Structures are given as structure tokens and as C-alpha cells.
Amino acid sequence: MSGKVGKKSSKSEVASLAAKIRAKAVENQKQAKKDNKEETLSEEEHVVEKPKKKQDNNENEDEEGESKDVEAFESFTQLNLVPELVQACKNLNYAKPTPIQAKAIPAALEGNDIIGLAQTGSGKTAAFAIPILNKLWEDQQPYYACILSPTRELAQQIKETFDSLGSLMGVRSVCIVGGMNMMDQARDLMRKPHIIIATPGRLMDHLENTRGFSLRKLKFLVMDEADRLLDMEFGPVLDKILKILPVQGRTTYLFSATMTSKIDKLQRASLTNPVKCAVSNKYQTVDTLVQTLMVVPSGLKNTFLIYLLNEFIGKTIIIFTRTKANAERISALSNLLEFNATALHGDLNQNQRTGALDLFKAGKRSILVATDVAARGLDIPSVDIVINYDIPVDSKSYIHRVGRTARAGRSGKSISLVSQYDLELILRIEEVLGKKLPKENVDKDIILSLRDSVDKANGEVVMEMNRRNKEKQARGKGRRGRMMSKDNMDREER
Numbered sequence: 413m414s415g416k417v418g419k420k421s422s423k424s425e426v427a428s429l430a431a432k433i434r435a436k437a438v439e440n441q442k443q444a445k446k447d448n449k450e451e452t453l454s455e456e457e458h459v460v461e462k463p464k465k466k467q468d469n470n471e472n473e474d475e476e477g478e479s480k481d482v483e484a485f486e487s488f489t490q491l492n493l494v495p496e497l498v499q500a501c502k503n504l505n506y507a508k509p510t511p512i513q514a515k516a517i518p519a520a521l522e523g524n525d526i527i528g529l530a531q532t533g534s535g536k537t538a539a540f541a542i543p544i545l546n547k548l549w550e551d552q553q554p555y556y557a558c559i560l561s562p563t564r565e566l567a568q569q570i571k572e573t574f575d576s577l578g579s580l581m582g583v584r585s586v587c588i589v590g591g592m593n594m595m596d597q598a599r600d601l602m603r604k605p606h607i608i609i610a611t612p613g614r615l616m617d618h619l620e621n622t623r624g625f626s627l628r629k630l631k632f633l634v635m636d637e638a639d640r641l642l643d644m645e646f647g648p649v650l651d652k653i654l655k656i657l658p659v660q661g662r663t664t665y666l667f668s669a670t671m672t673s674k675i676d677k678l679q680r681a682s683l684t685n686p687v688k689c690a691v692s693n694k695y696q697t698v699d700t701l702v703q704t705l706m707v708v709p710s711g712l713k714n715t716f717l718i719y720l721l722n723e724f725i726g727k728t729i730i731i732f733t734r735t736k737a738n739a740e741r742i743s744a745l746s747n748l749l750e751f752n753a754t755a756l757h758g759d760l761n762q763n764q765r766t767g768a769l770d771l772f773k774a775g776k777r778s779i780l781v782a783t784d785v786a787a788r789g790l791d792i793p794s795v796d797i798v799i800n801y802d803i804p805v806d807s808k809s810y811i812h813r814v815g816r817t818a819r820a821g822r823s824g825k826s827i828s829l830v831s832q833y834d835l836e837l838i839l840r841i842e843e844v845l846g847k848k849l850p851k852e853n854v855d856k857d858i859i860l861s862l863r864d865s866v867d868k869a870n871g872e873v874v875m876e877m878n879r880r881n882k883e884k885q886a887r888g889k890g891r892r893g894r895m896m897s898k899d900n901m902d903r904e905e906r
């Protein structure tokens with residue numbers, strides 16, 4: 413149908429939709445002021461109950477090494493850290509340790525292996541970085557610690573945390589991830605950094621192929637987002653790495669907001685009498701996050717989404733999709749309707765991925781449309797709202813996605829679009845959360861009035877994407893085989 417619409421006329425219709433949406437935004441704001449009383453009521457409805465503590469069959473086995481009640485520390489000075497680290501925490505405006513830091517750092521300084529479990533945005537990175545840097549100060553050695561991350565962007569972010577915390581200690585770190593030049597990385601490794609932050613596939617590649625590089629003397633191994641790294645998808649490459657690493661003399665930390673308690677999985681990481689430092693249960697979101705859902709006929713998902721973007725003009729938003737194609741399409745649709753979006757997914761090359769994230773972080777794009785490649789770990793304090801355009805198949809993924817907002821004590825909101833096909837998935841998510849998600853109030857008349865224009869714009873976007881894909885396929889024939897190299901050992905998303 414959209415093929416019959418002349419390009420010129422449909423473009424002007426789209427432009428008029430953008431104008432209509434802006435006008436509606438102003439109208440909505442006026443209406444919101446008028447409805448102040450009603451809003452207060454509906455906010456009350458949204459107040460999230462504290463989740464019930466989930467029963468976990470394997471919990472007893474973990475409890476053996478559970479750390480005692482968390483001691484209250486009023487400053488980092490009380491943790492007996494080297495002054496350079498205390499000063500670095502001050503420089504970062506960390507006034508006092510967060511609960512996971514207060515629990516994990518003392519246990520780590522005693523030399524224990526650690527299993528750290530705390531909600532998204534609760535400072536887990538510093539909880540493992542601080543004890544490593546503190547020990548490194550006494551015992552400076554190359555290839556001292558290796559931190560594994562499931563995604564490239566998270567690896568880069570962890571490196572930045574190590575660099576800031578170690579800024580007064582002359583710490584040298586390197587980020588070894590797929591999609592970047594192997595030779596450059598080999599050269600960086602030859603400079604004998606203290607800390608290596610890596611995605612598993614690329615690390616394995618260097619362990620096998622870079623002469624002079626070995627982790628035989630490694631003192632610390634950290635698996636950030638450990639449950640993800642211990643998943644099937646990373647299994648083979650992770651097992652290969654673990655076989656090469658020393659067990660004697662190595663301390664191991666596993667951290668996540670959704671830690672597995674399956675003992676066989678944890679055993680693969682060769683932990684020795686680990687202390688479990690848990691400040692949340694297995695599937696806990698933060699209290700400052702308001703979570704809602706919208707029941708949406710699947711054919712109207714785009715229209716509901718555009719309605720929401722209109723409602724939240726001026727806010728910083730991450731939209732999660734299940735597929736790379738959807739991320740690309742939603743980003744293009746949003747831009748066509750003059751919302752300011754960029755896409756992040758695994759079909760982009762690394763420069764494009766870094767570019768997209770940088771634009772979003774710098775506030776030059778207010779909407780990031782991403783697959784689960786952005787679900788875990790990314791710390792972008794400005795994010796106000798997370799929208800699940802597609803409901804994640806995995807409940808853990810839900811916890812991580814919505815955890816991209818409401819970080820470090822800030823407030824945030826998440827909205828999940830639930831179609832008739834997603835009912836089972838959302839019930840499962842509600843079950844692990846231990847609560848029902850309240851429904852978002854919507855103005856159905858506005859949504860229906862937007863429908864035709866949004867569908868038309870979407871038709872244009874789909875046509876354009878099909879055209880580009882055909883071009884790409886024609887260009888890429890023969891090249892594909894070469895592209896399927898070891899880079900793809902880092903399977904970052906479904």
C-alpha cells in the first residue's frame with residue numbers, strides 16, 4: 413500500500429505528523445497541570461511493592477560462605493585503603509561506600525574469592541576494582557588482573573572506572589575487545605599493562621596468537637555480569653580461557669545483579685571458598701524505579717511507541733528491541749518523525765557502535781534504540797526512561813534493561829509494551845519480580861488518531877531498509893565468509 417504513495421506527498425504527511433505531535437505535547441503539558449490531582453493518584457498506584465524474597469533451592473549451598481551483616485562505613489578512609497585510592501574516591505565524589513562496596517571490599521581485602529550480588533546501578537564495578545587496585549599497589553606486576561565482560565561497551569566502561577580509581581597510582585590498563593584492530597591490541601599488550609579488561613572471544617584470540625602474551629601469573633580474575641558469562645553462549649570460549657588461567661594463587665570475583673545460584677555453573681569458575689556478598693535477592697529492582705506496562709495490540713505497537721515518545725519529549729530514553737532489524741527500524745521511524753534517535757546493535761561496526769553511544773551519552777541524541785547488547789552494565793546517569801518495545805524472552809534481561817535507569821539512587825521509569833503474544837513472558841517476569849506491574853494510563857483517542865500517519869511513516873522506513881539490505885547483500889556476497897571470524901566468538905546478543 414505504501415508503495416502507491418508518492419514520496420513527496422507522504423514526506424509532507426510525515427512532516428505534518430511531526431508538527432501535530434509537537435502541538436499535542438504542548439496540549440498534554442497543559443492538560444497534565446490541570447489533572448494534577450488525578451496524576452498524584454495514579455502515581456500512588458505506581459508505587460512499587462517491595463518484592464518478596466524468592467525461595468531458591470540452591471540458596472543453602474551459597475549461604476555457607478555468606479558474609480555477615482553489612483557494617484556501616486561512613487567514608488572510604490575506614491576501609492583501610494591506600495591513600496591514593498581514598499583520594500581517587502573523593503575525586504569521583506564517592507562520599508561513602510555503597511552497601512555492596514561496604515560488604516564486598518572488606519571481605520576481598522582479606523583475600524577471599526567473592527560472589528557479589530547487588531541491584532543494577534549500585535556500584536559493583538568499584539566494589540571489585542577497589543580491592544584489586546589496593547593489592548596492586550603493594551605488588552605491582554604486569555598482567556595482574558583480568559576482568560571479563562560480555563559486551564565491548566561495558567568492557568570500555570569498566571576500563572574507565574579502573575583508570576579513574578587508579579589515576580593517582582600510575583595504573584596501566586588495556587581494553588581488549590572484538591571489532592578492534594588485533595595488531596594495535598597486541599602492541600598494547602606488549603606494554604605490559606597491569607589490568608586487562610576483555611570480552612572472552614578476543615581475549616582467547618590473543619592468548620592463542622599473540623606471542624609473549626600469557627596470563628600464567630594472573631592474580632585476579634573478575635567475571636562481571638558473571639551469570640551471563642557463565643551462560644551456554646559463552647560456555648566454550650570461557651572454558652578454554654579458564655583452562656589456561658592459573659588456579660593456584662589466583663583470586664576470583666563474580667559479580668552481577670542477577671547471579672546464578674546453580675552450583676555447577678559457579679564451579680566452572682573454579683572459586684575457592686567464596687564469600688557471598690549479597691545486598692539484594694536474585695531478581696531485585698531498585699525502589700527508585702517505577703515500572704509499568706501498556707497492553708498493546710501487536711499491530712499498534714509502533715503507534716503506542718510514538719505516542720510515548722511524544723509524551724516524554726525532553727526526556728532521555730532507551731528503547732529495547734529483540735532484534736537488530738527492529739532496533740534499526742525503530743530508530744529510523746523515530747527520526748523520520750523528528751524524534752532524535754540513534755541505534756546500537758551488533759550489526760553495526762565498532763566505530764558506529766561507539767559513535768552511537770557517544771552521541772547518546774553526550775546528549776546529542778535523546779533516544780537510544782538498542783538490542784540487549786546495551787541491556788547490561790551500561791552506566792548512563794542521564795537516562796530517565798526505559799521502554800521495552802519488545803518484551804525480553806529472558807526475565808533476567810528485563811531486570812538488566814530496566815536497570816539502565818534509576819541508577820545510584822536516582823529515580824527512573826520503565827514501560828513495557830505487552831502485546832497478545834507477550835502475556836506469558838510478562839507473567840514470568842512478574843513472577844520473578846514478585847509483583848504485578850501496574851498498567852499505564854493512555855489516551856486511546858490520541859493513539860488512534862496517530863495510527864495512519866505512523867503506519868505510513870513505518871511503511872517508508874521498511875521500504876528504505878529493504879532497498880538498503882538488497883544493496884548490501886549485492887555488495888557483501890563473498891565477503892561474509894571472511895567476516896565470520898573469531899570476532900563472533902563474543903556472542904553478545906541473540
Ligand SMILES: Nc1ncnc2c1ncn2[C@@H]1O[C@H](COP(=O)(O)OP(=O)(O)OP(=O)(O)O)[C@@H](O)[C@H]1O
Pocket residue numbers: 505506507508509510513530531532533534535536537538668669788789790791793815819820
Ligand atoms: N560509593 C559511591 N558513591 C557514589 N556513587 C558511586 C559510588 N560507587 C559507584 N558510584 C556510581 O554509581 C554508578 C553505578 O555504578 P556501577 O556502574 O558500578 O553499577 P553496577 O552495580 O555495576 O550496575 P549494573 O548491575 O547495571 O552493571 C556509577 O555512576 C558510579 O560512578
